[in-house]
Amino acid sequence: MIKERGGLISNETKLLNSDENPTISVVMSTCNKKKFLKNSIESILKQTFINFEFIIIDDESTDGSIELIQEYTEKDDRIIFIKNTRKMGYYHNLQLGFKIAKGKYIARMDDDDISELTRLSKQVIYLEKNKHITVLGSFVDVIGDPDMEICGKNIDDPEILSVLLNIDSFIYNSSVMIRKSFLDLHTLTYNTKYNLAEDYILWSTILLVGGKVQNYPEILIHCRMHKKNIITNKTMMLARQKMLRRFFDTDNELQEFISIYYNQDNILRLPLINIIKDLSEKNIKQKVLPQCAFDKTIDKLNGCLEPAFDKNNIPVVLATDNNYFPYLGVAIASIIKTSTTTNNYDIIVLEEDIDSYRKKQLLSLIDNYSNIKIRFINMKPLIEGQNDRAIFYLSGHFTTATYYRFFIADLLKKYEKVIYIDSDVIVLDDLANLYKVNIGDNLIAAVPDVEMIKTVSAENEGIYNTNYSSYIPNILKVTNYLKYFQAGVIIFNIKELIKENFSQKCIDKLKQIKTPIIVDQDILNAVCYEQVYLLDMKWNAVWNPFIWNNHHIRCLPIDFYNNFLIAFNKPSIIHYASVTKPWSSPERAESSYFWSVARETPFYEEIIMKNTKIFNNTQSINCEPWEIVRYITLYKKLTFKCVRNKIKYKVSFGDARRKRKMRYNEIKKQKDELKAFLRI
Missing domain, CATH: 3.90.550.10 (Spore Coat Polysaccharide Biosynthesis Protein SpsA; Chain A)
Structure with a gap:
């Protein structure tokens, strides 16, 4: 049985270990991280799963970390504390931890990260049930620098990861739990020859010898990211080339590929999906991976979703x-x-x-x-x-x-x-x-589109001269404007x-x-x-026909006009399709549909703020309040006219275009002057 605080968590899952050995060996390397170390250690010691050893290797800390770890060692006999007498380095410490680990599984933990308290429990149960998975990471939450990102922090599918690991380390090192038997069978550990790319070369080597890598589809660890965590070095590119070489006939082809997709700092110069699509084409010939793995990866990067529900x-x-x-x-x-x-x-x-x-x-x-x-x-x-x-x-x-x-x-x-x-x-x-x-x-x-049909109908009657009647059939090839x-x-x-x-x-x-x-x-x-x-x-009952020259709505063909009035008087969806919106013009009757819903949302205050900000910017203007309101109203009207006249001149030709552009420039000048006056 798997031991957990409060009792046994599974009647079905049986461990192959003897009772003398822990199920999990948690391995941590630390150096001068006392600031974060307490929370990190406690997030492991308080795990709901309790049958583990906690190997902590200190690399000559001088900030009080050693004393802190010793305090915990005295309280919890699951901790195995090793103090280096000279600085050995992060991955050398992890090599040592892996070597002395007694657990069936090895879990990694960094000294500034925080594990969810159910992390070990969820990962060990999953690995017990899924014997084909070698390395199990998890989804990751970033703490620290909010602008930092983690590769693949929300990708769990083993087939997709088998593709993406040709490009980068889409497994977060501190989140993993690994089958120790697989490492022992293939004599695998972190390879310090690949400086700062040791974790990536381990995951990729595991794939090359037949292992499978997956992320548990929940956030089980909160990782602290700093600018210095990001590495773009030559050894990372060497490790990457070891994986990519399988897709090419010659080294020259590989180097040409790398020069296209990576800059001199070994950073992708084009979107990830571009390189995956290119590799997919090469995989058709080389058959390195099942083609369905590339198809799934492209769908994932494109954001393809499965339906959220099975029925209805x-x-x-x-x-x-x-x-x-x-x-x-x-x-x-x-x-x-x-x-x-x-x-x-x-x-x-x-x-x-x-x-x-x-x-x-x-x-x-x-x-x-x-x-x-x-x-x-x-x-x-x-x-x-x-x-x-x-x-x-x-x-x-x-x-x-x-x-x-x-x-x-x-x-x-x-x-x-x-x-x-x-x-x-x-x-x-x-x-x-x-x-x-x-x-x-x-x-x-x-x-x-009632507005378009109204406009073209009015143009056909000589009321408008917008050239939509020419643009729609000649440019768009929509020969019947009633079907626009x-x-x-x-x-x-x-x-x-x-x-x-x-x-x-x-x-x-x-x-x-x-x-x-x-x-x-x-x-x-x-x-x-x-x-x-x-x-x-x-x-789709649009409200703009009543805003843009509403007296011309009767230019609609009679059946369109009648159908539109019926729809507008009892809409299933009201659409505020205009530069004039209900949040900026709440005085319009149809705006009530919007505000009755908005009041019940957490966005209500933001909407109010956004649309009153313009008044806040005018407080120092030497005018009566009613005058400011009048100027703001005029500014909105000029903004609306600007958009309308810009569209008009763009669809006009010859002399009509020249005149309309002059009119547009006049209105825009008025609007810009008023904007400067109002300080908005």
């Missing part, structure tokens, strides 16, 4: 950046508010570098919901994997996040279909009802999109058009034209 899974995807995060939080709160217990809601957020505190705020919304999960996909590898981030053309209030949906089919290839919604929406009906809509073999389902859709709410038919190589088609079309007026929405229309199922307008 309603996948919903949103995209955000840091600026829009609180509004995304309100949108998700509205999804939760309209959810039902008979369905499971699989919410996926596409983002880049949203900090952990904000994610915890969002996750707090589902504390009491077992049928709702929220997961995050960092889009940076995919976006930067395009080599030139500048291809993602932006205008007006749009950010790169709007292009994330290009990659949904690749990210969620395990799904049948998914719902995408913008972050500036409020959901008023159960999204399960939208998900159940049968869209056949169409690529996507979406709502016709609004991209704020979309059902993606994943299987059909994969067949069409959708993501690549979007990128190719973007490179061709270069400066789409309504950015990704134009590209989606161009790629999906004639393969779109048109949804009931209630699923």
Whole structure:
């Protein structure tokens, strides 16, 4: 049986050790880390699993560490304390610890890290049940420098690690538990010839002789990272080349590969996914690893997810950046508010570098919901994997996040279909009802763009002169403007999109058009034209027709006009698709949908602060308060006019373009002068 504080933890797991030997040998090397040593030692001594020896080797500390360890040694006979008479070095100490270890398993522990109290228990149970695993690390939480990262801290799959370990050490040294019998059989330990790369060469050698490496899929250790922890040395590259050489016919080919992907400091110069894709191509010829291992790795790096629930899974995807995060939080709160217990809601957020505190705020919304999960996909590898981030053309209030949906089919290839919604929406009906809509073999389902149809209809009647009526059929190749859709709410038919190589088609079309007026929405229309199922307008009831020249809404074809009014009066999703938003214009009637939900979220105060900050910056202006309010209102109107006139002149030609650009410059000048006056 496995011994644990409070009794036995398993009736099934039996140990092969004799009663005289401990199950685990924990090995620690230390030198002048008294500042952190107490917490580190206690995190081991207080483990729920108790059948271990704790080998601590001190390398001539002078800061009181020796005295501290001796105190613990007197209190706990599981500690084996070794004091070096001369400085031997970190990995030499670990070699010694491995040599004298009596346990069936060897667990590593650094002198400034902290183990979860159930770490040893969870790792030993897992290794007992999974005899094929040789090295078991764990997920890692970084303490100390918040900007430091750990390679592979959330990668657990052995096949994926077998690929990634050709590139770097994706196992954190202080988190591992190793089968001692495997080390003894193959005469393996840390190789001090590879200075500062000893752990990486040990894991890679274990792989080469047939071992398997895995990370336990929970955070079991909190590691303290400092700038000096990061190493980029020649011996690390030598160790890496030992693994990479298997994929090449000649040394020259290997060196050419390294020169492409690594700089002179041995740091990757291109995104990790690029080098993995290249190695995957070489593996087809060399057959070093099963090709499925590369496929899984590429999916993982692309952020590919499995459905969160086995049945009644309603996948919903949103995209955000840091600026829009609180509004995304309100949108998700509205999804939760309209959810039902008979369905499971699989919410996926596409983002880049949203900090952990904000994610915890969002996750707090589902504390009491077992049928709702929220997961995050960092889009940076995919976006930067395009080599030139500048291809993602932006205008007006749009950010790169709007292009994330290009990659949904690749990210969620395990799904049948998914719902995408913008972050500036409020959901008023159960999204399960939208998900159940049968869209056949169409690529996507979406709502016709009322604003665009109104604009083109008005242009056809001579009211506008925007040239959208030329741009849409001639540039986008959408020959029937009545089928141009609004991209704020979309059902993606994943299987059909994969067949069409959708993501690549979007990128190719973007490179061709270069400066789409309504950015990704134009590209989606161009790629999906004639393969779109048109949804009931209630699923994307946009409020901008009543903001942008609302008296022209009657230019809509009569059936569109009537359907839009019905949808707008009883929407299933209200979409604030305009530069004017409910958080900046709470006086608008439709803003109440937003604020009624926002008040119940942890983002409410932030939203208030963001939208009152402009007033705080004007306190020292020598004006009456009512005048400041009037100026701020004027500034918002000018901002809106700037965006509108910029779009107008960009879709115009000849003399009309010249006049509209002059008008745009006049308005922008007024706006900039007012901005300077208001100090915002």
